[in-house]
Amino acid sequence: MRPELLAQMAAVQQTHWWFAARRDILSSVIDGLDLPGAQPRVLEIGCGPGGNLAMLARHGSLSAMEYAPEARAAAASLGLCPVEAGGLPEPVPFADGSFDLVCLLDVLEHVEHDDAALARVARLLKPGGRLLLTVPAYQWLWSDHDVDHHHHRRYTAGRLRAKATGAGLVVHRAGYFNTVLFPLIALARLVGKLTGRTGGDADTALPAPWLNATLRTLFGAERPLVARMGLPFGTSVIAVMGRSS
Template sequence: MDRATYDNMARIDGQHWWFVARRKIIDRLIREQVPLKSDARVLEMGCGTGSNIALLRRFGRVDAVEPDGPARALATQRTGIAVKGGLLPDGVDLADGAYDLIAMLDVLEHIPGDGPALAALWPKLAPGGRILVTVPAGPGLWSAHDVAHHHQRRYTAAGLRDVFEANGYRVRHLTHFNTLLYPLVVAARAVGRLRKREGGDDAMPPRPVNAVLEAVFGAERYWVGRRSLPFGVSLAIVAERATR
């Protein structure tokens, strides 16, 4: 992502409905799909400006990696964690067998080689460890927002499953989410194309609108960990190492 996108993320990620509700959903997914011991080790790959680290600390001791220098510095300042630099698949120095949970939260879509990136993380999981990944769903939803965020792709559920299974993982749970707001997002993206709008969809809405959107999106936490929703703006997958 470019500098302006990171800077805007840092300004809004504590209050914007999408970030707040997504953290609630991620919390529930971890609790229902990732069995963790009390001294679990957690890794966030691509932590951005660090807005998810407080959430992940509920589940264990957190390490984090972020390739962008200024975002990494801000994440370190915000969290007190010495966030590492490096790029997947070959530029990240992490111990093998170390992590009970690896989280990549809207990161994989930025990486040109998603398969090699997942293959590089496979040996970093501890025995019984799991990886949680969220990505944007629906190639047909591609828009100026994806371009502004330097996305390489949007995923189908089948395509996401395939890239995991091709790189040594067994899928435990796969679901769409941001389902209740899907019709609104589809309409907004269509209008954006007609108007040839540029840039991302990251503006902070008025407070009442923000509260409603957060409540609607956040309500999905009650079922995304147990059911596989058939459509939505995003996808979440939980996987573990399969025998190679």
């Protein structure tokens, strides 16, 4: 990710509609996973500047890992959990079979060798552990946003399911979210391609307060449906996986 985009993300990650509504949705999904014990061990891989850490810390004993030094320093400065240096598929500074929940939230698209990355993450799970994974959806939505954020690809639920199975994971559910706003986002991306103006950095700019609140409400309205089953289409794929026996 371009350094200036990382700084912009760190500045808006608590208030921007997309980050805030996504956190609410993911928290509800985790609530439904029935993780073991009072303090299950939770790991976020690719935590960036730490926007999800406070939410994840409410679900268990949290650790985090981040490759980029600037993002890692920002996350560590929050004081919410240990933030280790590491990347996928290596180096990973944790023992195999250590975690009840591993979160890979809009990270896999940044990794060149995603098959190897998934296989490495599978080894981190305890027996019965869960992997919660989100990625951007549909290669035809590719735009300057993906280029600026150093993405390698976008996914479909089917493509992600196939890769996970090949990596030794069992897919318990895979679907989509950010569905309510999908028509507007898709139209904006397609118009941008036709006009040559796909505005990568605009996606992390903070809208006017009234618009930000409206978009958060619309996106957040999906929360109960995504928590139970996921949706048939959307701008993001969400999946819950486990390690195969």
